[in-house]
Amino acid sequence: MKHPSRQFLAAATVMALFMARPSLAGTVTILTSFPRELTRAYQLAFEAGHPGIRLQILNKNTVQSVAYVRELPAGHRPEVFWASAPDAFELMARQKLLEKIDDLINKEAPQSAGPYPINNPEGYYLGQALAGYGLMWNTRYLAAKRLPPPREWADLARPVYFGHVAMSSPSRSGSTHLTVETLLQGEGWERGWGLLLQIAGNCAAITERSFGVPEGVNSGQFGIGLVIDFLGLASRYAGYPVQFAYPEMTAIVPANIALVAGSRNPGEARQFIAFTLSRAGQQLLVDPRIARLPILPPQALTVAPPPGYPDAFQMAARAKVRFDPALSGRRYKLVSAMFDQTITFRLPELQAATRAIQEGEALLEGRPDAAAASLLRQARQLAYAPLVDARPAEQTPLEVLFAAGQQPDRATALEARWSRQARDHYEQARVMAEQAARLLR
Numbered sequence: 001m002k003h004p005s006r007q008f009l010a011a012a013t014v015m016a017l018f019m020a021r022p023s024l025a026g027t028v029t030i031l032t033s034f035p036r037e038l039t040r041a042y043q044l045a046f047e048a049g050h051p052g053i054r055l056q057i058l059n060k061n062t063v064q065s066v067a068y069v070r071e072l073p074a075g076h077r078p079e080v081f082w083a084s085a086p087d088a089f090e091l092m093a094r095q096k097l098l099e100k101i102d103d104l105i106n107k108e109a110p111q112s113a114g115p116y117p118i119n120n121p122e123g124y125y126l127g128q129a130l131a132g133y134g135l136m137w138n139t140r141y142l143a144a145k146r147l148p149p150p151r152e153w154a155d156l157a158r159p160v161y162f163g164h165v166a167m168s169s170p171s172r173s174g175s176t177h178l179t180v181e182t183l184l185q186g187e188g189w190e191r192g193w194g195l196l197l198q199i200a201g202n203c204a205a206i207t208e209r210s211f212g213v214p215e216g217v218n219s220g221q222f223g224i225g226l227v228i229d230f231l232g233l234a235s236r237y238a239g240y241p242v243q244f245a246y247p248e249m250t251a252i253v254p255a256n257i258a259l260v261a262g263s264r265n266p267g268e269a270r271q272f273i274a275f276t277l278s279r280a281g282q283q284l285l286v287d288p289r290i291a292r293l294p295i296l297p298p299q300a301l302t303v304a305p306p307p308g309y310p311d312a313f314q315m316a317a318r319a320k321v322r323f324d325p326a327l328s329g330r331r332y333k334l335v336s337a338m339f340d341q342t343i344t345f346r347l348p349e350l351q352a353a354t355r356a357i358q359e360g361e362a363l364l365e366g367r368p369d370a371a372a373a374s375l376l377r378q379a380r381q382l383a384y385a386p387l388v389d390a391r392p393a394e395q396t397p398l399e400v401l402f403a404a405g406q407q408p409d410r411a412t413a414l415e416a417r418w419s420r421q422a423r424d425h426y427e428q429a430r431v432m433a434e435q436a437a438r439l440l441r
Contacts, residue, residue: 028269029056029078031065031260033174035211037234037289045284046275053268061209062088062174063336069097074262079269082276084131084228084255085174087181090329092258093124099259100124104270106277109295114316116323118254118295127254128276129230129285130293130312132319133179134246136214136232141223150224152247153183157198159358163351164223165203166213169344171336173210175228178253180335181328186249186321193338193386199226200343201354201383217242229310230292237288237306251323252316254295333402337411338388341418349426353383356433363440375436383429387418 032039036059043055060068062083069077069092081092092098102123109127112118118127135150142149147164150156156165170177184192200206204222207213213225214232218240225232232244257273259266275281279300285292286305293312294301328335343350360376388398402411 026053026265026268027056028053028080028265028272029058029263030080030082030272031058031060031068031078032080032082033060033062033065033084034082038292041284041287041290042276042281045280046272049275049280050268050271053271055272061172062177063171066091069260070095072262075264077260077262079260079263079265080257080272081125081260082128082257083174085178086125086253086256086323086325087177087328087332088174089120089125089256089258090325091332092260093120093122094329097261098124099261099266101126101259101270101273104274104277106282106296108279108300109277110297110313112316113252113254113295113313114319116251116253116316120256125256125258126273126277127295128257128281129255130252130295130316131175131178131255132229132246132250132252132293132310132312132315133175133182134227134229134232134244134250135224136217136227136235136242136244137224138217138220138222138240138242140241141217141220145223147223149243149245151245153195153199153249156202156224156226157195158202159362161224162202162355162358163204165199165225166205166207166216166222167200167203167226168207168210168213169336169339171340171344172208175210175231176226177328177332177336178228178251178323179226180339182249182251182321182323184335185324185327186251190386194384196339197343197350197384197386198354200347201350203347203351206344206347214242230290233291233310234289237291246310246315249320251321252293252312252319253323253325255292330403331399334388334399337402337415338386338418341415342387342422345419346422346426349423349430350383353379353426353429353433356430356437357383360433360436360440363437367440369436369439372436372439375432375439379429379432379436382425382432387421387425 039057058078062085066088100123105119109118113130137149147160168176170180183196187195213227214235216222217225218235235242236244257276259269282294282296283301283303285294288306357379364372401407
């Protein structure tokens, strides 16, 4: 835990750097997690049509962005927040960090994608694109390793994929947080965590940022990655030997854009937001280098998407997860803390337990043994059961504790306890699985 004086100094430094930026009339600072290919395309197109306005791109992951805006005083904040995670926008709206922009809604866009509203009902943020979450894989890697292409989340828990998978952490990536929440909301808390732990046990790495997953799959460092759709689609259209698929248990939700409260140039920022929602701005999304799903229906676009481009509205109608951003927002920090303490920081122990369980179960298939089977069931329960019980629909004390951030010592103590418990459970699971294997040899 950082020393309080160091925290103050770090916050003061961030504030001083931001306040030192030139106070240029017409400058719009855009805080975003999106890749340069997307932001550069919008910058060039917008500035060409608005010569009096300059865009300044400030790239941070979604988790960092929320904290960054919160630390700055009104009058010194960036103008626009632009990211994929609706739960992050929910957090900022609740903390009164966003201004209403419902008058900028493009009336050509449908009101919803499947059951999910495209725009925030209160008007604090608007859907600018649609996004789904799924699997990308390197076709050459899988062919060389003689691995079948995965289609569903549960496929990634199979022993054949041990050491071939990669994902990021929800504390480091807003899109990964949405992927994790999609599994938790689609499968339920206990089954969802059980599947996440099994998938993570098969992972070769938990990457620092979400971009590290597609980059690793593109290069052949990893065989399979859990990604937001545009990262997989853009890689495919760029010519990398990759494919992307949406699992049946997925959600199609908006990637959003919002006007930050207390910024310097809200008028110019509103012009940029309106441009991103216009036909011209939406058309940029289907550039193969960007490969995002517009909120406008295909017939509203002047240039057709490339062959094989997903139809977001058809997928949204079939999506099996009705994503609840309010639920995700309430437990945002709790889920991230649990993931890091039981997966990110305990990956070697989880990998070892997973490998031992898989080897024991493989031996059990050829030689049934009641004692060995009992040991392996216990090992699975230790390794893959969440350390926090199933959550009811209403907000829980733990969610309040982590969301409020008012008792950091208590939260830190809980995280330390989860880390110790995870380590002990994985070690016990590994030992039990190895005992079972010895009985079967």
